Amino acid sequence: MEYTISKLAKLANVSARTLRYYDEINLLKPARINSSGYRIYGQKEVDRLQQIMFFRELDVELDTIISIMNNPEFDKTRSLQNHLNQLIQKRSLLEKLIETVEKTIASDKGELKMSNEQKFEAFKDNLIQENENKYGEEVREKYGDKTVEESNKKFKNMSQQQYNTMVKLGEDILALLPKAVETGDPASALAQEVASKHKEWLTFTWPSYSKEAHRGLADMYVADKRFKAFYDKATEGGAEFLREAIIIFTNK
Amino acid sequence: MEYTISKLAKLANVSARTLRYYDEINLLKPARINSSGYRIYGQKEVDRLQQIMFFRELDVELDTIISIMNNPEFDKTRSLQNHLNQLIQKRSLLEKLIETVEKTIASDKGELKMSNEQKFEAFKDNLIQENENKYGEEVREKYGDKTVEESNKKFKNMSQQQYNTMVKLGEDILALLPKAVETGDPASALAQEVASKHKEWLTFTWPSYSKEAHRGLADMYVADKRFKAFYDKATEGGAEFLREAIIIFTNK
DNA sequence: GTTGACCTTCTCGTTACGTAAACCTTTATT
DNA sequence: AATAAAGGTTTACGTAACGAGAAGGTCAAC
Numbered sequence: 008m009e010y011t012i013s014k015l016a017k018l019a020n021v022s023a024r025t026l027r028y029y030d031e032i033n034l035l036k037p038a039r040i041n042s043s044g045y046r047i048y049g050q051k052e053v054d055r056l057q058q059i060m061f062f063r064e065l066d067v068e069l070d071t072i073i074s075i076m077n078n079p080e081f082d083k084t085r086s087l088q089n090h091l092n093q094l095i096q097k098r099s100l101l102e103k104l105i106e107t108v109e110k111t112i113a114s115d116k117g118e119l120k121m122s123n124e125q126k127f128e129a130f131k132d133n134l135i136q137e138n139e140n141k142y143g144e145e146v147r148e149k150y151g152d153k154t155v156e157e158s159n160k161k162f163k164n165m166s167q168q169q170y171n172t173m174v175k176l177g178e179d180i181l182a183l184l185p186k187a188v189e190t191g192d193p194a195s196a197l198a199q200e201v202a203s204k205h206k207e208w209l210t211f212t213w214p215s216y217s218k219e220a221h222r223g224l225a226d227m228y229v230a231d232k233r234f235k236a237f238y239d240k241a242t243e244g245g246a247e248f249l250r251e252a253i254i255i256f257t258n259k
Numbered sequence: 260m261e262y263t264i265s266k267l268a269k270l271a272n273v274s275a276r277t278l279r280y281y282d283e284i285n286l287l288k289p290a291r292i293n294s295s296g297y298r299i300y301g302q303k304e305v306d307r308l309q310q311i312m313f314f315r316e317l318d319v320e321l322d323t324i325i326s327i328m329n330n331p332e333f334d335k336t337r338s339l340q341n342h343l344n345q346l347i348q349k350r351s352l353l354e355k356l357i358e359t360v361e362k363t364i365a366s367d368k369g370e371l372k373m374s375n376e377q378k379f380e381a382f383k384d385n386l387i388q389e390n391e392n393k394y395g396e397e398v399r400e401k402y403g404d405k406t407v408e409e410s411n412k413k414f415k416n417m418s419q420q421q422y423n424t425m426v427k428l429g430e431d432i433l434a435l436l437p438k439a440v441e442t443g444d445p446a447s448a449l450a451q452e453v454a455s456k457h458k459e460w461l462t463f464t465w466p467s468y469s470k471e472a473h474r475g476l477a478d479m480y481v482a483d484k485r486f487k488a489f490y491d492k493a494t495e496g497g498a499e500f501l502r503e504a505i506i507i508f509t510n511k
Numbered sequence: 512g513t514t515g516a517c518c519t520t521c522t523c524g525t526t527a528c529g530t531a532a533a534c535c536t537t538t539a540t541t
Numbered sequence: 542a543a544t545a546a547a548g549g550t551t552t553a554c555g556t557a558a559c560g561a562g563a564a565g566g567t568c569a570a571c
Contacts, residue, residue, distance in 0.1 A: 008375070013517070019379045023518090028559060043567055045518055050375075057363070057378045064356065064382070069558070084367055091360045094353060101350050104316065108343045111309070115336055123260070123302075126309045127271045130316070265548065275549090280528060295536055297549055321527070518567065529556080536549065541542100 009038075010048040019056050034073050035059060058083065061090050065097075104129040180205055184249065185242035193251035201249065202256035261290075262300040271308050286325050287311060310335065313342050317349075356381040432457055436501065437494035445503035453501065454508035 016023045029035040030046065035055055037046035055076070062072045075081060107129040114121045180201055187198040268275045281287040282298065287307055289298035307328070314324045327333060359381040366373045432453055439450040 011518080018375060020382055022560080024559060024561085027519090032558095043518075044520095045567085053375050053378070060379070060382050061360065084364060087360055087364045087367070091357065091364070094357050094360060098350060098353050098357070101346060101353060105343065105346045105350070108313065108339055108346060112336060112339045112343070115339070123270060123305050126305070127312070130272055130312050263549080274528080276528060276530085279550090284527095295549075296551095297536085512571100514569105514571085516568085516570105519565080521563085523560105523562085525560080526557095529554105531554090532552085534550080536547100538545100538547075540545075 008050060008053075010053070012037075012046045012048070015048045015053070015056070018053070019060065021056075021060075029059070029069075032069060032073065034069055034076075058086075061087070065090065065093050100129070184245050187252070188242050188244060188248045193248055194255050198248070198252040199256055202252040205249070205253065260302060260305075262305070264289075264298045264300070267300045267305070267308070270305070271312065273308075273312075281311070281321075284321065284325065286321055286328075310338075313339070317342065317345050352381070436497050439504065440494050440496060440500045445500055446507050450500070450504040451508055454504040457501070457505065458508070 010018065012023045012026050016026055026035065026046070030037060035052060038049035038052055039047050041047050058076065059072055062075070063069075067075075075086070107126075110119065110121055111126070113119050183197065183201045187195065187201045190197055192198060262270065264275045264278050268278055278287065278298070278300075282289060287304060290301040290304055291299050293299050310328065311324055314327070315321075319327075327338070359378075362371065362373060363378070365371050435449065435453045439447065439453045442449055444450060
């Protein structure tokens with residue numbers, strides 16, 4: 008089955024302009040161009056577009072989608088599993104929001120009182136969730152931005168001790184990473200220690216640990232330019248190395 | 260309780276820049292400016308910000324939020340009820356999406372086959388939903404854009420006859436509106452007939468009718484510039500008049 | 512053979528902020 | 542008391558992901 012631009016646009020309910028734009032930025036190229044210069048899409052492109060829509064649904068930036076999908080190691084099934092997890096989390100956050108609206112209505116009727124913090128709780132959760140959807144933006148911010156850290160800590164209700172442990176773990180990782188890179192081997196003891204600490208650190212920030220999520224994050228380390236820049240600043244090639252180490256770690 | 264800009268920003272998990280921007284566009288003004296030119300916010304502003312966040316969560320444009328909230332007839336409780344309905348719909352759409360992802364995984368494993376249409380079904384629903392969230396954009400498009408109409412009809416699985424009835428109703432409304440405006444009275448028989456037809460027409464496009472939703476839409480007719488432009492094109496003051504007529508109609 | 516629906520490229524506009532510069536004020540620490 | 546750090550101000554330019562048009566070529570049908 009072949010599609011002209013507007014046929015495909017209708018099928019997927021996006022605009023033709025969107026498809027032209029995706030062509031322009033090399034996110035989705037037509038299968039071929041016919042003799043009059045028209046874009047012609049085939050089955051492969053239909054499937055790729057669906058994938059793109061899944062990412063878009065999770066508010067992943069187009070730039071990041073390009074990096075992820077053009078990566079030769081991109082694993083469609085793994086990625087879909089990831090999407091599924093995120094959507095399920097999104098649903099539970101939506102439920103929280105619904106609750107907040109219901110409480111707000113009740114509070115307006117004078118049936119109960121809400122603190123100012125409660126009024127925004129659901130939005131905060133959503134924020135973190137969205138950031139995680141952007142493949143780890145939140146995580147990067149935790150490292151890079153003390154202010155964000157502070158506020159996150161507060162509403163995550165961590166004890167000061169837990170929080171200190173988390174911060175220390177983060178620092179350890181940054182300190183060990185250059186040494187591990189020096190070994191040149193992502194399977195080396197040092198590299199695996201970094202990966203292990205990274206897992207520990209993750210459990211502080213994510214509600215539940217899974218190998219899939221950990222690997223998904225590793226992919227993002229390379230895909231997201233800002234995240235990549237952060238780890239590469241610690242040491243050259245840091246992001247790629249960490250990713251490899253994590254993949255080996257999760258396969259043990 | 261008084262808040263400086265960053266205190267409020269932390270409370271609501273938005274950036275200080277966002278609050279300055281909201282000030283600039285007159286969406287949320289500080290309670291006062293202190294002697295050094297600092298913005299100081301109070302309880303009223305906290306509550307207003309929460310309201311704004313609810314709208315934002317539903318992807319309502321800031322311009323529209325301004326119109327809605329600055330309207331002296333703005334009814335907070337009614338608005339919250341509206342939000343609640345939309346969020347509940349959103350949740351059910353999310354469930355559809357989850358289903359689609361699950362099916363896609365199964366289809367990749369070769370356990371089942373999906374048609375190209377099925378691959379995008381959940382996104383289409385989402386699109387319509389999002390449009391409804393933008394307070395009726397979809398509805399306006401149904402009137403204005405035959406192409407969109409066609410595709411909507413198809414995936415909504417309307418019979419041709421149902422579809423014809425809907426289109427005719429829409430045309431009737433547009434034809435009757437100028438005459439109703441001429442009466443000058445939104446409570447006149449003609450105006451109420453328009454409102455009644457409008458309700459009928461709504462039931463074709465909305466999953467369930469409620470007075471609240473109908474009134475919410477009426478508000479939007481005045482708030483959203485594009486929607487307003489559409490009805491005003493039929494006759495001057497058309498949007499406002501229709502809104503009044505609907506409010507009277509829903510209070511009968 | 513012309514009308515209308517589709518296609519093309521090009522360019523400019525939009526929304527809701529992010530980010531940086533240049534500077535002033537408040538708070539904390541030496 | 543002096544100074545550094547944290548937080549406040551305005552101004553101004555940048556950005557993502559298209560939407561909306563202009564100006565023109567192509568194709569099916571009547």
